[in-house]
Amino acid sequence: MMKPILFALWIFGSLTLLNAQQQTDSIAPLYQKQNEVKLNGILLLLGSAEASYERNLNDxxxxxISFLVPYDKEFMQPSINYYVAPYYRVFFxxxxxxxFFVEGFAMLNSSEREKEITPNDGYFYTEEKTVTDLAVGIGLGGKWVTKSGFVFELINGIGRNLFNTDYDDPNIVGKFGFNLGYRF
Structure with a gap:
């Protein structure tokens, strides 16, 4: 008589635990949402606005993708007109x-560049030109997310322009920042 009662209590307890686990698994905390929007705080202080949108594929x-447009060109050297940088991240x-994450990125960028030209007469002059280029690079960083969805991120990356390498300005591009945003 005691064994059927214990067996029934065991089944009831197991079903209750399974039901509770299903309920907690179906409720995703806010910090596990898929979308993020961010602004780069350091570049805002240096005369540029960089905004990012990120989609979390899994854990x-x-x-x-990041977009940068300067509003004060004195701080931006070489003089960047804009950049658009899609990226892929792997988190650890x-x-x-x-x-901690590792990032691979591409960067379509436009900047004002100089080129020294020496014609046959021996005198040289400098030609300034707006150049659009494509760079590829890698970056390292860290991201922290609160339960309420606030995102804080540090990123540092370096890349190299692939075309228009005959201009004097460095063909190295940087991607750095102190990003603040929200996950939704």
């Missing part, structure tokens, strides 16, 4: 799409 990878943290 360890995401894709995104324990939280959902957060922690």
């Amino acid at each position: 360890e990878s995401s894709v995104g 943290g324990k939280k959902y799409a957060a922690g």
Whole structure:
């Protein structure tokens, strides 16, 4: 008589635990949402506005795109007109799409560049030109997300322009920042 009662209590307890687990698994915390928007705080202070959108693919990878437009060209050297930079990230943290990450990016950029030209008469002159180029690069960073969805991110990356390498300005591009945003 005691064994059927214990068996019934065991089944009831197991079903209750399974039901509770299903309920907690179906509720995704805010920090596990898929979309993020961010602004780069350092570049805002240096005369440029950089905004980013990122889509979390799973707990360890995401894709995104950054847009930069300067509003004060004195601070930006070489003089950048704009850039658009899609990227892919792989995360190594324990939280959902957060922690240390490695990034690969491409960057379509436009800048004012100089080129020294020496004609046959021996005198040289400098030619300035607006140049559009494509760079590829890698970056490292860290991302922290609060339960309320606030995102804080540090990023540092370096890349190289692939075309128009005959201009004097460095063909190295940088991607750095202190990004603040929201995950939704």
